[in-house]
Amino acid sequence: MIRDSGFVRVRVFQTAERLARALAADIARCVRRRPNIVLGLPTGRTPIPLYRELVALYRRGGVDFSRATTFNLDEFVGIAADDPRSYHAFMRQHLFDHVNLHARRTYVLDGTAADLTRECDRYERAIARAGGIDIQLLGLGANGHIGFNEPAAALVAKTHRTALRDASRRANASWFDNQLRAVPHEALSMGMATILHARRVVLIATGAMKARCVEKMIRGPVTPKIPASFLQLHQHAEVWLDASAAARLQPARDD
Ligand code: GLP
DSSP, X not given: OEEOSSSOEEXXXXXXXXXXXXXXXXXXXXXXXXXXXXXXXXXSSTTHHHHHHHHHHHHTTSOOOTTOEEEESEEETTOOTTSTTSHHHHHHHHTGGGSOOOGGGEEOOOTTOSOHHHHHHHHHHHHHHTTSOSEEEEOOOTTSOBTTBOOOSSOOSSSEEEXXXXXXXXXXXXXXXXXGGGSOSEEEEOOHHHHHTSSEEEEEEOSGGGHHHHHHHHHSOOOTTSGGGGGGGOTTEXXXXXXXXXXXXXXXXXX
């Protein structure tokens, strides 16, 4: 463990695979200790190896999700849960269909709800009813976003409807057959407070493309231009990196 300047705990692994294995083992330990754990979950390319490891652990009998609850970070507006391009579908493909999470306790925002404001309020209430989030896992947008809290003059605290930046729409085009036109312009996302109220926050970033942003979020000022920099304000925030994403910090040390 490297304790970097500031408050964020940074862990660096040689490869994304090693990171995924270590984080899956850590999460499994937490689930064993607290079977009714509440997890906040991200989508994107970054967590795919983690989900693969969690599924493998589950198959080996190393973790039981039957009493756990999950809340996903975000979903596209206008994309139905059964649409293969939805984040719902992503979660089914990579995790939900392969482990014993109870369908009633896997929450994902509904981007096709008739009243999106009510949908966001409903989500906040559901998180509160579940007792709050124990571990919030996050990916990192190359522009510094977390969930879909995009860089802006001001950030939003609660779960909300938000416009996507062009950079984020481009980054998501691969889920839409690389058709930028097909990528929604809006999403629903947990807000900054929804994320920061989690008892523990673990952001994962892998690959050289994230290195500059990782440096800014950890070393730079806390600024809405880099929403991930707000993790510096959290009591228990961790950033787990592979060597490429950590290239602008310090040499890899964890393994
Ligand atoms: C997406 C999601 C984020 C995710 C990020 C990084 O747009 N809304 O929750 O963390 O971008 O994605 P990736 O892991 O594919 O780089």
